[in-house]
Amino acid sequence: MGKYILLLHDAVDVDAPPDEQDTILQLTQIDEELIAAGFRTECMAFAGDLVSLEIHLKEHTPDVVFNLVETFHGARFLHIIPALCEKLGIRITGAGATSLFLTSDKLVSKHLMKLGGIPTPGWIDPHKRDDWESFLARPLICKPRMEDASVGIDDSSIFTCASIKDLELRVDHAEANQLFIEEYIEGRECNISIATIDGVVTIFPIAEMLFQDYPVSKPKIVGYDAKWLEDSFAYRHTLRSFSIDREVPLSSRLRQTALSCWHVFLCHGYGRVDIRIADDGTPYVLEVNMNPCIARDSGFIAACAESGLSYVEVIQGIVKEALCGISNIS
Template sequence: MRIVVLAGGLSMERNVSLSSGNKICRALRARGHQAILVDMFMGFEDYDGKLEDVFDAPDGFCGDYSVAEAKPDLAAVRASRKDQSKSLFGPGVLDVCAKADVVFLALHGTCGEDGRVQAAFDLLGIPYTGAGYLSSAIAMDKDLTKRLVSEYVITPQWRTVRYTEGDIARLVSETKLPCVVKPVANGSSVGVSIAHTGAELKKALEECLQFGAQVVLEQYISGREIQVGIIAGKALPSIEIIPKTGFYDYANKYQAGAAEEICPSPIPEDWEMRVRTATETVYRLIGLSVYSRADFIVTPDGTPYFLEINTLPGMTKTSLLPQEAAAVGIGYEELCEKIVEESLKQKRGL
């Protein structure tokens, strides 16, 4: 098949996305597909050939991408594009996607995981991998997700506030500590902080303003960090995350050796059943499809507190979902191809 692996884009998870996309593209090419890696935002502005020939590129435009500890400078990325249009699709991207048999969405964050790209592709008749536009939009909004699932799974208490800098002092005075501070629609733990003191809460709220005027203030739950992947509606073995310092934030997720990852999780069988059941419940309630990954904190008595669900989880070979798939005998290349096959089944209504 001719497959566009769409990555990059213009979100705080741009670097993570390019790393995932690069690995996916190489895996699909190893399975015999004409896969190419396309940066959604930069497009083909530096490509000198004909667009109809891009699937014949000998290297599939794959490069050497790694996730730097520093988050991307999106203003610099935007300024570096020769085509200074306001479109988030770079030159030639939509034309090439329309020529593909399927687009593998390796995008992360607000540029690709929030339903907007999915909606555009639906309107254009372009098949793509993963969940549809509505369920993607719901899952990206942490507050809306919690509202929909809180009657069916256990989730920490939370409230979502819209605020300005002038509201911070009031929020600090009325918020019970410790708490977790989260931008309402970011992934990869970008902008997430745990506040134990008023000073830490003030700093977290000030930093979150750069991601928008809404923030989730969530009850802090002490326990073990357990995450569960799901493919075609069936939960995979869970994986436990043990950061060497702090919590599982952006740096600990993507820097080698910053966290220990154990799969299957060394937890009792009944705990495992609880987190898997909760994952499948959330998946169905939101209307997700193909694959995703849910995040939990499990307390010492085995209670799983659902935090959020990711519709386009990281897909480097060492990312969590591929590790969980490997635990049931699904290798990385097979996993990438399975996501394509399951996605096309969904599009055909099978």
């Protein structure tokens, strides 16, 4: 009899927004592949009851928990699922508790990147007003501190401030709504997908996001519309290309930057590093997203396909890594 896989996922309301509904699509596709491969599967929604989850895990002892929990209270508590599994000695797919904790808070991530010498856009510290003047008359972007999937990001997220008073109002609003403000980097945007395969860190072909036929006045960002709203201009005109790997010096620098992130955040499993390339060629890391979406149409799977891996190979590889308990952290 095949090994028993518990697919743990977000509890999604029927009227949930597209980014949350995508969880169910992802769940269905992965479950189908695992069943076809001979695994015994069970799907279980997690809505925050850790006691019930612990009891279930102890009673049923799955060989692997396939962790698809992505939006529990934003990203603030995503680390508690692997932490519980680690406590119980149960294998779990994807990132461990430490790397999820360090990457889910974007401000914590930025501090660690700065300490690790990894370029990341400068950000406004509400407690260091002496630095604020340097951000005036420069493009800025306001982003959620604890959300992924471009939630809360649209064209209005980008702005400039002409005075300290203007900036103060923006900072106060950000503080009150768990947002933060950072420098907006004009330039090319890339996503670098990474995974541990047989214990070895593998960097897949680099995806560049192309903003085709964007009006001059429209910010070239992968906001919520571009990711989720299929009828929107941004969705239809934001395309993915894998040609940047032909630019060898640049792609080598991007890969090294992504690898540095992988080590700084003690990563294993699978993840994605989002980068903006400034006009001078500097790769600025926007965020590190562990356990990104792995639905068939996701960016991570597209990068895997570009390297020659089929969808079933990716899913089975993720389970294999969890079963072996392999980590690239030495």
